[in-house]
Amino acid sequence: MEFFDVIRARRSVRKYTAKPVPEEVIEKALDAALLAPNSSNMQTWEFYWVRTPEKKAKLVEACLNQNAARNARELVVIVAAPKLWKKNNEEMIRRAKAQGLKPIVLRYYEKLMPFEYTYHWLAPIKWLILNWRGLFKPTARHPWSFRDVQEISLKSAALAAENFMLAVVAQGFATCPMEGFDERRVKRLLGLRYSDKIVMVVSVGEMDPKGMWGPQVRFPREWYVHRV
Numbered sequence: 759m760e761f762f763d764v765i766r767a768r769r770s771v772r773k774y775t776a777k778p779v780p781e782e783v784i785e786k787a788l789d790a791a792l793l794a795p796n797s798s799n800m801q802t803w804e805f806y807w808v809r810t811p812e813k814k815a816k817l818v819e820a821c822l823n824q825n826a827a828r829n830a831r832e833l834v835v836i837v838a839a840p841k842l843w844k845k846n847n848e849e850m851i852r853r854a855k856a857q858g859l860k861p862i863v864l865r866y867y868e869k870l871m872p873f874e875y876t877y878h879w880l881a882p883i884k885w886l887i888l889n890w891r892g893l894f895k896p897t898a899r900h901p902w903s904f905r906d907v908q909e910i911s912l913k914s915a916a917l918a919a920e921n922f923m924l925a926v927v928a929q930g931f932a933t934c935p936m937e938g939f940d941e942r943r944v945k946r947l948l949g950l951r952y953s954d955k956i957v958m959v960v961s962v963g964e965m966d967p968k969g970m971w972g973p974q975v976r977f978p979r980e981w982y983v984h985r986v
Contacts, residue, residue: 759927768923768927770826771969772824772970774830775964775966778831779931779964783929784832787921787923787926787962788834790921791803791922792918796918797913797914798866800850800875800914802910802914803837803911803915804839804842805834805922808834808835814833816947817944820947826934826936830934830961831963832961834960835944835956835959837915837955837956838915838955840954840955843911847867847872877903884902916957932962932965933960933961939956944956
């Protein structure tokens with residue numbers, strides 16, 4: 759589809775047909791997700807395509823047995839994984855050296871990233887430094903805590919989720935992003951880290967004619983778009 763047609767066609771679908779979704783559709787959509795913009799190219803995200811019948815049944819239950827999960831052909835869990843930053847930062851340093859990138863790039867990953875993303879008992883001191891500096895000049899005052907790093911990861915994973923859903927729609931199928939789930943049970947099912955956060959569970963399938971609750975509802979544009 760043409761890009762803006764894809765944007766307009768994407769809807770949250772609660773009922774799917776029995777038609778299987780070809781594996782290549784999900785694979786292609788996952789590849790699109792991995793191309794999403796993300797903070798400092800840290801790629802602190804993970805995607806769990808739940809395929810085994812036993813785990814899928816448990817995931818449906820953890821998603822409160824809602825219709826969009828129960829009759830989905832495929833289920834993909836999108837996870838923000840903030841602790842991946844350290845491993846990925848080391849890989850960025852290795853690649854920057856191997857590719858002979860500009861020194862400023864290497865300094866960014868060797869010096870700035872550890873300062874920005876490291877959180878420990880010195881975090882309050884870091885907060886004081888950033889806010890003191892902010893009194894005199896524009897200053898990025900975050901991240902200074904684990905919650906800040908987690909929030910950055912959540913934003914990146916959400917961007918990837920949108921890429922994934924649009925890529926599914928572009929191939930003629932439908933999705934529903936679900937926030938209604940028991941996160942503790944889903945994390946246990948997938949063996950996730952304590953620091954991980956589940957951004958959403960996305961169901962995939964061919965849209966049933968009765969798969970949407972009604973026409974798309976959007977409030978007036980002027981409520982949200984401001985020229986300043």
